[in-house]
Each structure stands twice: as structure tokens, then as C-alpha cells.
Amino acid sequence: MEVLVLLSPLIAFLLIAFFGSRMGDMASAILCVLGGAFSFIFSLFATFKALQQPFSIKLYDFLPLDSYTLSLGLYFDHLSSITASVVTFVATLIFIYSIGYMSNLFGQWTFKFYAYLSLFLFAMLLIVLSDNLLGIFFGWEGVGLASYLLIGYFHTQKKAANASLEAFVLNRIGDWFFLFGIVASFYLFNSLSILDIFSKLSQVDKTLLGLACLLLFGGAVGKSGQLPLHTWLPNAMAGPTPVSALLHAATMVAAGVYMVARLYPMFESAPESLKVVALVGGLTALFAALAATSHTDIKKIIAFSTMSQLGLMFLALGLGDRVSAMFHLTTHAFFKALLFLSAGSVIHAFHHHVHDIYETGGLKRYMPATYGSFLVGALALAGIFPLSGFWSKDMILSTAYGVSFFWGVWVSVVSFLTAYYSFREGFVMFHGREHFREYFEEEPHESPSVMVVPMMVLGIMAVFAGFFEGWYAGLLGEHKELHLNIALLSVVVGLSGILLAYLVFVRGLIDPQKAYEALKPLHTTFKEQFFTERLYHKVLAGGYMFYSKLLYSVAERQLIDGVVNGTYSLARAAGGIFKTLQAGKLNLYALFLSFGFFVLLLISLFWR
Amino acid sequence: MIQWLVFFLFSGIAVLSALGVVFLPNPIYVILALLSVLVSVAGLFFIAGAELVGAIQLLIYAVAVTVFYVFVLTAVPWEKAIKKDPFYRVEGLISFPLVLALYVEMVLVFLIGVSVSPKGQFRELITKFGNTEVVGAILFSKYFLAFELVSLVLLIGMIGAVIIGRKEAQTYEDHSS
Amino acid sequence: MKTIPLEAYLIVSIVLFGLGVFGMIVRRNLVTVLMSMELALNAVNVLFVGADSHLSLVDGQIFALFIIALAAAEAAVGLGIIIAIFRLRKVDSTDEITDMRG
Structure with missing residues (x-):
């Protein structure tokens, strides 16, 4: 029964993949939604069962080795079942939304899109539910494949094709680490089963365990777009918006955080590795927040916000607080999906032609529902009481202050920036002058209800999910009491960020144009992500291309062809x-x- | 003793005429020299006691084949050939030491071969029945298949010569048109 | 009756054969090349028959007969080819029919 959690998206994928061209795009979309919805219902069922008693299901033994059998199995405990429910819930809403979003593309082989979406969900559920590292790796690769296909869905656009390639290559680097992490784990524990590994943790060498953890974390870095391997995440916005929402809220990037949380006992046994996790997460959080303040692409701002929030989650994990990280992942799934869907709604209103926030403006009048959803999402992201973001971010903040004052201030700065950039985007898009009149002739209109309703539902969840904090923390571990002063600080920081954005972009207290002129080098630095993207593209990829061309012209053209032509x-x-x-x-x-x-004759004479 | 005299006479004529075959410029003289070689070789055959082969040599070679050559020489204008240099002097110079080395080698090989060869078994038969009968008996028993094959080869050669030499022979130009 | 020793036939045969080979190499006219070949064939015949008288066999004579027959066939075909070449190309010397060169 619980297997159907995993299987219903897979069945949907297979049906759409094989019969999609005959069923038509609408039927494929409905099938995809049904796959997600059934998966959600079954995962709720499984969650209730798992909350009583964690259980595991053996599915299939596919490779018996000497001492260990490689198998595929599911393990439902509190963490995995709740995460599966959240993932399927958000994914189902996004699937419904995508019917409206992709409606103008129906009839152009759009069933492929739904097949990929189902595959994406299946792979993610495999990561969430698998009881061994190999299953996680299968899902890991499946997610990478589906993301490649979906980011490059508009493959006729060069930008999208390049973005999908970049995502694939950077994920490959991460996957390489992850694979070696799995090999190291198997070497250490002689088993890939998560439960076996946890039971043998005290018997192995701590240094090697730390190495294995770091390798596994390298995979998470690639998947979650953390600092050294981050450039694919903003560029992945070239895909359709539901894909971005799915990628950022429910599946792909959450996989990295979830994997670290799932294997958290391993990391806890090797505390040195947690320091690396914290450092990478903290750096990414600030870095991405700064980048988000300067970008103007509707979706890229939210993408950087995701990077920043994931960085916060990794920071929380690194500081030893799994509960707040996972809770933030959960609430983040709701409000980040909401933000993306609202942004997609705006883009849809302009028929996919407008992607810059400064080309919109004053949309409050035309798209009230989208405005409301975006506002709720942004407030939750900023961490304003009593929305869900407040509770989860507050937990992270208190953990950070609990560990050291430095990290506390760090998280506060990130929170301030988060509030600032999210409301900057909101104010520019929905208030102010109607810039779109210069680019666009029609009046923008509210999106159809098939898109609005999922946004509403997600909005409700984004508001109320925070109240489950106590329950969730109690399930996963210790429950921390709220410190009033930290909660106050968090709200004040968030409000001040919103205030800054309000003063600048609504009141016009500081002319953004003048500020831009004054701070141009700084702005450029942030916008170029501290030139990392340029470094990768120009120096690493460009250098690789340069040497390839050099080798081509010297070794290939001169040496090898020289030998071949020389033979001639x-x-x-x-x-x-x-x-x-x-x-x-x-x-x-x-x-x-x-x-x-x-x-x-000579031979016959001398050869006798 | 008389045998030796006759042998030297014939072999001397043969070698001298062979020199003529190789070095005379005029094809008509060459044919005459060749005829002289063939006749003297037939004489050598008679000395060796092979009357049948000698007779056939005279009949077929010295008459029929030589007449072939004469016919062909009348068909091609040999006067033109005389005007040109009839020899490749460079190749001759190159190949002369080679031919000498070949001589030495062949002598060595044959001398080695003579020292290990068996002695005859048919002497009584030959003296009893005469050479021709023995040759005929063996030719039609032991070498019968080869004999038939040679007759086939002769037939094919004849047909081939006729087809090649025909005036209506199809040429490549005819095919390509 | 004392027969002529094999070595005498050998010498004659070798001299004739070498002259035949030399003639094949140096002669320019096609017909004379063919005649040099006849010379070499005759040299072989001499050797066969001489060896026969030395060994008191008749097999060599039979081979000599075969060689004569084949030489006749060869002369017929070779001369036919020469006539055909001459008819097509109006040439009769070997340095003018070098179409097969690499």
C-alpha cells in the first residue's frame, strides 16, 4: 500500500511517456496531477502509520554480493514520511498550476513536460523514502536527469539549452562526490542500508567517516546549489516557471538538505564535517542574499532567495540543529512555491514576454489575487509573525545565537537582506509606475482559477504551517522554547528590511537610480555573484575551451593529422x-x- | 670418341647461334639463328639417345614454330625495328653481372644435384625395346593424364590464338561506345 | 659405349638458358623477346634429355615433349597477342606498350 507513494508518479510517468501522444496534452496533465495527488493521499496514510511506528518495506533485491545484497527498499519514519507528504502536496499543487501555465503550449507535445514532471516527483520520492544509499543515488541521478530535461524544456532557446547543460555538468560534479561518498560509506560500514550505518557508527574510524561525510556533502552542495557549485541555480530559471517552483520548493534543491538531514547521525559522529557544512551554508546564505538584492529578473531574485534560504538550512544543520533545518525546509517549500507561482502568474499575464521587474509595476490593480499570494509569500519569507517563515527562521536564529554571537548576527543580516529583497521585488512589481505600458499593449489580467486556486491553498499553508512547529519539533527531537527577545529581534529585523524596501521603492526616499549610480561597482559585484559565474564561464569553461581548441589545433590538426597525412x-x-x-x-x-x-637459388644454396 | 666430336660440334653451333639470337639486330637473322639453335639442339637429343624427342624437335620446333615466327615477322614491319636500337643497353649492363651470378649458381646447384642423383633403372628396357617404345609406353600409362591435359592446353591455345588474332576482335573502344 | 657425362649437357643447357634470359632482358623487339624465350625453353629441354641419358630414364624425354607442346601453344598465343597489339597500336617494341606502369 505504502509502495504506491513511490509508484503512482512512476505509473503516471510511464503512461504519459508511452501513451501521451495519443491521449493528448490535457489528459496527460490530468494524469500527472492524479499521480501526484494519489501519491499525496498514500503518503498521508503512510505518515499516520509511520508516526505510530517507523517501518520499512523491502521491494527488490537486485544484486547479491558476498556479504551484502544491493536492494531497493523504502523506510518510513517521521522525517521521511512527513517530507514525502510535503513534497507530494506541493508538487501536486504545482502540477495543477502548470495546467494553466502551460495551456498556451498545449498541442505542442506538452505531454512530454508532464512526463518529465512525474519522473521528477518519482525520483525525488525515491530520495526521500529509500532505505539505502544506493536508492538515494538512483533518485539523485533521476532528479538530475529530470531537471536537465525540464530546465532545457524550451530547448529551442539557446539560453535554456545552455542552462540545462550547466545544471547537468555542475550536478555531475556534485554527483561524483556523492558517488564516492557512497563508496567510502560502503568501505567503512560494509553496508549501504541507512539503519545499518547508524547502528555501526561508533565502530568506525572518525577521520575516514568525516571524509565520507564531506564527500556526501559535496553531492548535497551540487544538488542544492551551494557555494562552489551554485551558478546553475539562477540560470535554471530559463525553464518554465512551474519547473522552477518544483525545483526550488519541493524536489531538486531540497534533496541536498534532506539528504544531509537523513544521514545526520553520520555527520554528528564526525563533528569536523559539520563545521564545513556550516561554513558553506553560511557563506552561501549571505552571498546569495547579496546577489538577490541587485538582480532584476523576476525569477532570478527568488532563485537567489532559495539559495540563501538553503544556505541557512545548511548553516542550521552545521550548527547541530536538524529540526529547525528540516522545519525551515518544509515551510520554505510552501512559501517558496507560492512565490514562484505568483511570479509565474505575473509572467503568464504578460504572455511570457516580460522577465524584468522594472518592466512591470503597478500590478496590484490588475492582479489582486496574485498580489495577495505574493505578499503572503514575501511576508513568510521575511519571517514576519505569525506566518510560517517566522517560526522556522526563528528556530534557526535562536540556534545560531545559541552557538555563537557571530553566527547569530550573520543570520540576522541574512534575514534583513531577505526581507529587503523580497519586498523590493514585490513593491517594484505591484506598486509604483506601470512601466509595462512601454513594452506591452494589452492590459494585464488575473490568471485563470486553475492557477489561482493552488496559489491560494499554498498561501493558506504558508500562513498556518508555522503553527505546527511544536508538533514537528516534538516528533523529530527536542523541542526548544521560543525566546521572546530573539523572536522580537527576528521580527524587527524583518520589518526593518521591509521598511527599507518600502522607503526606497514606494516612497522614493532614495532614488534607486541615483543609488545605483553611486554604488555601481558594488552593485555589479553583487549582480555578478562576486564574479563567480564569470569566473566559471570565462576562466574554467573558457580555459577548458581554450585548451581544447589549442589541443585541437596543435595535437589534433598538426600531430595526429600530421601523422595521418604524413602516412599519405x-x-x-x-x-x-x-x-x-x-x-x-x-x-x-x-x-x-x-x-x-x-x-x-642463393637461398637454396645456403639453406641446405 | 666420335660421340664427343659430334657433341662438341652441335653444342658449339648451338651456343654460337644462341649468341646470334641474342645479339643479332635484324629479326630475320635472329630467326635463322634460332633455327640453327633448334636444329643443333635436336642433334644433341640424338646424341643423348632420345630419337623421338629429337624428331619432334625437328618437326614441330624447327619447322612449325619457326614458320609461325616468319609469318608474324611478315605481318609486323620489322624494317622499322631495325632503324631503332634493338637492345636496352643500360638494362643489359645492369643484368650482365646478374646473369653471370645466375650461371655460377646454376652450375653449383646442378653439380650438387648430380652428386646425389640416383642411377638408372630402365637401361635393360631401353636396350630391349628401343627408346621410342618405352617412351610411348610410359607416356600413355604413367603420364596419361598429363598428356591429355597438354592436348587440352594446346586446344585452348589454338582457340585463344585464333580469337586474339582475329581481325574482328572486339576492342575497348567498341565497348565504350 | 661410353655416354656423354651429364656435366657436359649441364654446361650447354646453362649457357643456353643464360643467353635466353639475357636476351629477354635486353631485346627491344617483341618478337625477338619471344624467341629468346624459346631459347631458354630449349635449354631446359637439353637438360631434361641429358639427365635422362645419364639416369637411363625416359620421364625427362616425356617432359621435354610436353615442353615442346607448351612452347608451341605459347608461341601461337604470344604471336597472336603481338599481332593484336600491332593491329591496335601500330607498335612492336616493348618500350611503347607501357600502359601498365604504376
């Missing part, structure tokens, strides 16, 4: 010499004949 000219020259012997004259042939006879 050598053969030609040799033929030129030898053909004079074969002059076609009968007498010369007779001469050679007699010479051959001479040699044969």
Missing part, C-alpha cells in the same frame, strides 16, 4: 620511387624475374 605523403613518395621500377616495360619485368630466381 610517405606512401605517395614511396610510390613515386617504386613506380619507376614498375615502368611497364616487359624487359624490366624479366629482369626482376631473373633477379628473384637468383635470390631463390
Whole structure:
């Protein structure tokens, strides 16, 4: 029964993949939604069961080795079942939303899109539910494949094709680490089953365990777009907006955080690795927040916000607080999906032609529902009481202050920036002058209800999910009491960020244009993500291309082709010499004949 | 003793005429020299006691084949050939040491071969029945298949010569048109 | 009756054969090349028959007969080819028919 959690998206995928062209795009979309919805219902069922008693299901043994059998199985405990429910819930809403979003593309093989979406959900559920590292790796690769296909869905656009390739390559680097992490774990524990690993944790060498953890974390870095491997995440916005929402809220990037949380006992046994996790997460959080303040693309701002929030989650994990990280992941799934869907609604209103926030403006009048959803999402993201973001971020903040004042201030700065950039986007898009009149003739209109309703539902969840904090923390571990002063600080920081954005972009207290002129180098630095993207593209990829071209022109063209062409000219020259012997004259042939006879006789004389 | 005299006579004529075959410029003289070689070789056959082969040599070679050559020489304008240099002097110079080395080698090989060869078994038969009968008996028993094959080869050669030499022979130009 | 020793036939045969080979190499006219070949064939015949008288066999004579027959065939075909070449190309020397050169 619980297997159907995993299988219903897979069945949907297979049906759409094989019969989608005959069923039509609408039927494929409905099938995809049904796959997600059934998966959600079954996962709720499984959650209720798992909350009583964690259980595991053996599905299939596919490779018996000497001492261990590689198998596929599911393990439902509190963490995995709740995460599966959240993932399927958000994913189902996004699927419904995508019917409206993609409606203008129906009839253009859009069933492929739904097949990929189902595959994406299936792979993510495999990561969430698998009881061993190999299953996680399968899902890991499946997520990478589906993300590649979906980011590059508009494959006729060069930007999208490049973005999908970049995502694939950077994920590949992460996956490489992850694979070696799995190999190291197997070497250490002689087992890939998560429960086996947890039971043997005290018996292994701490240094090697730390190494294995770092390798596994390298996979999470690639998947979650953390600092060294982050450039694909903003560029992945070239895909359709439901994909971005799915990627950022429910599946892909959450996989990294979830994996670290799932294997958290391993990381806890090797505390040195947690410091790396914290450092990477903290750096990414600030870095992405700064980048988000300067970007103007509707979706890229939210993408950087995701990076920043994931960085906060990794920071919380690194500081030893799994509960707040996972809770933030859950609430973040709701409000980030909400933000993306609202942004997609705006883009849909402009028929996918407008992607810059400064080309919109004043949309409050035209799209009240979208405005409301965006406002709720942004407030939750900013961490304003009593929305869900407040509770989860508050937990992280209190953990950070609990560990050291430095990290507390760090998280506060990130929170301030988060509030600022999210409301900057909101104010520019929905208030102020209607810039879109210069680019766009029609009046923008509210999105159809098939898109609005999922936004509403997600909005409700984004508001109320925070109240489950106590319950969730109690399930996963210790429950921390709220410190009033930290809660106050968090709200004040969030409000001040909103205030700054309000003053600048609504009141016009500081002219953004003048500020931009004044702070241009800083702005450029942030916008270029501290030039990391340029570094990767120009220096690493460009250098690789340069050396490839160099090798092509020297080694390939000169050396190898030289040898090949040299063979030709050598053969030609040799033929030129030898053909004079074969002059076609009968007498010369007779001469050679007699010479051959001479040699044969010579041999017969001396070979007796 | 008289045998030796006759042998030297014939072999001397044969070698001298062979020199003529190789070095005379005029094809007509070459044919005459060749005829002289063939006749003297037939004489050598008679000395060796092979009357049948000698007779056939005279009949077929010295008459029929030589007449072939004469016919062909009348068909091609041999006067033109005389005007050109009839020899390749460079190749001759190159091949002369080679031919000498070939001589030495062949002598060595044959001398080695003579020292290990068996002695005859048919002497009584030959003296009893005469050479020709023995040759005929063996030719039609032991070498019968080869004999038939040679007759086939002769037939094919004849047909081939006729087809090649025909005036209506199809040429490549005819095919390509 | 004392027969002529094999070595005498050998010498004659080798001299004739070498002259035949030399003639094949140096002669320019096609017909004379063919005649040099006849010379070499005759040299082989001499050797066969001489060896026969030395060994008191008749097999060599039979081979000599075969060689004569084949030489006749070869002369027929070879001369036919020469006539055909001459008819097509109006040439009769070996340095003018070098179409097969590499």
C-alpha cells in the first residue's frame, strides 16, 4: 500500500511517456496531477502509520554480493514520511498550476513536460523514502536527469539549452562526490542500508567517516546549489516557471538538505564535517542574499532567495540543529512555491514576454489575487509573525545565537537582506509606475482559477504551517522554547528590511537610480555573484575551451593529422620511387624475374 | 670418341647461334639463328639417345614454330625495328653481372644435384625395346593424364590464338561506345 | 659405349638458358623477346634429355615433349597477342606498350 507513494508518479510517468501522444496534452496533465495527488493521499496514510511506528518495506533485491545484497527498499519514519507528504502536496499543487501555465503550449507535445514532471516527483520520492544509499543515488541521478530535461524544456532557446547543460555538468560534479561518498560509506560500514550505518557508527574510524561525510556533502552542495557549485541555480530559471517552483520548493534543491538531514547521525559522529557544512551554508546564505538584492529578473531574485534560504538550512544543520533545518525546509517549500507561482502568474499575464521587474509595476490593480499570494509569500519569507517563515527562521536564529554571537548576527543580516529583497521585488512589481505600458499593449489580467486556486491553498499553508512547529519539533527531537527577545529581534529585523524596501521603492526616499549610480561597482559585484559565474564561464569553461581548441589545433590538426597525412605523403613518395621500377616495360619485368630466381637459388644454396 | 666430336660440334653451333639470337639486330637473322639453335639442339637429343624427342624437335620446333615466327615477322614491319636500337643497353649492363651470378649458381646447384642423383633403372628396357617404345609406353600409362591435359592446353591455345588474332576482335573502344 | 657425362649437357643447357634470359632482358623487339624465350625453353629441354641419358630414364624425354607442346601453344598465343597489339597500336617494341606502369 505504502509502495504506491513511490509508484503512482512512476505509473503516471510511464503512461504519459508511452501513451501521451495519443491521449493528448490535457489528459496527460490530468494524469500527472492524479499521480501526484494519489501519491499525496498514500503518503498521508503512510505518515499516520509511520508516526505510530517507523517501518520499512523491502521491494527488490537486485544484486547479491558476498556479504551484502544491493536492494531497493523504502523506510518510513517521521522525517521521511512527513517530507514525502510535503513534497507530494506541493508538487501536486504545482502540477495543477502548470495546467494553466502551460495551456498556451498545449498541442505542442506538452505531454512530454508532464512526463518529465512525474519522473521528477518519482525520483525525488525515491530520495526521500529509500532505505539505502544506493536508492538515494538512483533518485539523485533521476532528479538530475529530470531537471536537465525540464530546465532545457524550451530547448529551442539557446539560453535554456545552455542552462540545462550547466545544471547537468555542475550536478555531475556534485554527483561524483556523492558517488564516492557512497563508496567510502560502503568501505567503512560494509553496508549501504541507512539503519545499518547508524547502528555501526561508533565502530568506525572518525577521520575516514568525516571524509565520507564531506564527500556526501559535496553531492548535497551540487544538488542544492551551494557555494562552489551554485551558478546553475539562477540560470535554471530559463525553464518554465512551474519547473522552477518544483525545483526550488519541493524536489531538486531540497534533496541536498534532506539528504544531509537523513544521514545526520553520520555527520554528528564526525563533528569536523559539520563545521564545513556550516561554513558553506553560511557563506552561501549571505552571498546569495547579496546577489538577490541587485538582480532584476523576476525569477532570478527568488532563485537567489532559495539559495540563501538553503544556505541557512545548511548553516542550521552545521550548527547541530536538524529540526529547525528540516522545519525551515518544509515551510520554505510552501512559501517558496507560492512565490514562484505568483511570479509565474505575473509572467503568464504578460504572455511570457516580460522577465524584468522594472518592466512591470503597478500590478496590484490588475492582479489582486496574485498580489495577495505574493505578499503572503514575501511576508513568510521575511519571517514576519505569525506566518510560517517566522517560526522556522526563528528556530534557526535562536540556534545560531545559541552557538555563537557571530553566527547569530550573520543570520540576522541574512534575514534583513531577505526581507529587503523580497519586498523590493514585490513593491517594484505591484506598486509604483506601470512601466509595462512601454513594452506591452494589452492590459494585464488575473490568471485563470486553475492557477489561482493552488496559489491560494499554498498561501493558506504558508500562513498556518508555522503553527505546527511544536508538533514537528516534538516528533523529530527536542523541542526548544521560543525566546521572546530573539523572536522580537527576528521580527524587527524583518520589518526593518521591509521598511527599507518600502522607503526606497514606494516612497522614493532614495532614488534607486541615483543609488545605483553611486554604488555601481558594488552593485555589479553583487549582480555578478562576486564574479563567480564569470569566473566559471570565462576562466574554467573558457580555459577548458581554450585548451581544447589549442589541443585541437596543435595535437589534433598538426600531430595526429600530421601523422595521418604524413602516412599519405610517405606512401605517395614511396610510390613515386617504386613506380619507376614498375615502368611497364616487359624487359624490366624479366629482369626482376631473373633477379628473384637468383635470390631463390642463393637461398637454396645456403639453406641446405 | 666420335660421340664427343659430334657433341662438341652441335653444342658449339648451338651456343654460337644462341649468341646470334641474342645479339643479332635484324629479326630475320635472329630467326635463322634460332633455327640453327633448334636444329643443333635436336642433334644433341640424338646424341643423348632420345630419337623421338629429337624428331619432334625437328618437326614441330624447327619447322612449325619457326614458320609461325616468319609469318608474324611478315605481318609486323620489322624494317622499322631495325632503324631503332634493338637492345636496352643500360638494362643489359645492369643484368650482365646478374646473369653471370645466375650461371655460377646454376652450375653449383646442378653439380650438387648430380652428386646425389640416383642411377638408372630402365637401361635393360631401353636396350630391349628401343627408346621410342618405352617412351610411348610410359607416356600413355604413367603420364596419361598429363598428356591429355597438354592436348587440352594446346586446344585452348589454338582457340585463344585464333580469337586474339582475329581481325574482328572486339576492342575497348567498341565497348565504350 | 661410353655416354656423354651429364656435366657436359649441364654446361650447354646453362649457357643456353643464360643467353635466353639475357636476351629477354635486353631485346627491344617483341618478337625477338619471344624467341629468346624459346631459347631458354630449349635449354631446359637439353637438360631434361641429358639427365635422362645419364639416369637411363625416359620421364625427362616425356617432359621435354610436353615442353615442346607448351612452347608451341605459347608461341601461337604470344604471336597472336603481338599481332593484336600491332593491329591496335601500330607498335612492336616493348618500350611503347607501357600502359601498365604504376
